[in-house]
Amino acid sequence: MSFEIRVEKRLGDVAVGIDVDVGAGLTVLFGPSGIGKTSVLNMVAGLIRPDSGRIVVAGRVLFDDDAGIDIVPERRRAGYVFQEPRLFPHRRVRANLLYGARDDGGLAAAAAMLGIGHLLDRWPRTLSGGEARRVAIGRALLSDPAFLLLDEPLSSLDRARRAEIMDAIVRVRDEAGLPILMVTHDPDEAERLATRIVRVA
Numbered sequence: 480m481s482f483e484i485r486v487e488k489r490l491g492d493v494a495v496g497i498d499v500d501v502g503a504g505l506t507v508l509f510g511p512s513g514i515g516k517t518s519v520l521n522m523v524a525g526l527i528r529p530d531s532g533r534i535v536v537a538g539r540v541l542f543d544d545d546a547g548i549d550i551v552p553e554r555r556r557a558g559y560v561f562q563e564p565r566l567f568p569h570r571r572v573r574a575n576l577l578y579g580a581r582d583d584g585g586l587a588a589a590a591a592m593l594g595i596g597h598l599l600d601r602w603p604r605t606l607s608g609g610e611a612r613r614v615a616i617g618r619a620l621l622s623d624p625a626f627l628l629l630d631e632p633l634s635s636l637d638r639a640r641r642a643e644i645m646d647a648i649v650r651v652r653d654e655a656g657l658p659i660l661m662v663t664h665d666p667d668e669a670e671r672l673a674t675r676i677v678r679v680a
């Protein structure tokens with residue numbers, strides 16, 4: 480199984496709970512605003528601690544309340560693409576892409592896959608929203624992740640940019656072969672990209 484996630488977490492007045500056990504490909508978490516989808520990604524990444532439960536990704540136990548296991552975020556090998564690209568403004572695109580990489584061995588291939596090869600010497604402030612998003616996806620991929628977490632990677636983009644990012648995600652899904660957990664509100668996006676859809680309610 481790629482993602483085995485059974486967690487409970489109270490956040491203020493909201494009780495977040497999820498129990499999924501899914502195989503390879505891209506799993507979409509779909510559900511209304513405020514239900515706790517981003518919080519689930521943060522628990523898988525290790526950025527917030529579940530009150531109870533167990534998280535196993537690609538056969539590796541990342542969190543297990545009963546067994547006292549809680550792997551620190553930097554050892555979980557998550558490639559996390561946040562809702563906003565969060566690029567480093569003082570580094571050019573190339574340096575942003577290589578931020579978590581061991582060397583530049585995979586740079587050319589990742590840049591080609593994402594269509595950002597012509598942007599490597601640019602500063603983040605000169606990028607469009609769609610370009611910045613693709614750089615953020617490339618940075619996550621080049622950090623040699625064991626899995627990817629994508630939080631609404633298509634939000635606040637126009638139709639043309641959305642189509643570009645969707646194509647990029649399809650290529651990552653099919654060529655990189657990494658398990659992907661993605662949050663979206665948009666049913667068309669879910670339909671187009673998902674290997675399966677998990678409704679969070």
Ligand SMILES: Nc1ncnc2c1ncn2[C@@H]1O[C@H](COP(=O)(O)OP(=O)(O)OP(=O)(O)O)[C@@H](O)[C@H]1O
Binds near residue numbers: 512516517518519
């Ligand atoms: N530290 C906190 N204290 C209190 N409430 C919190 C805290 N963090 C999150 N929440 C609440 O928990 C709920 C889940 O938040 P989360 O961002 O995971 O939802 P979401 O499903 O991803 O929403 P959206 O789709 O709008 O991004 C929200 O109602 C939020 O207000």
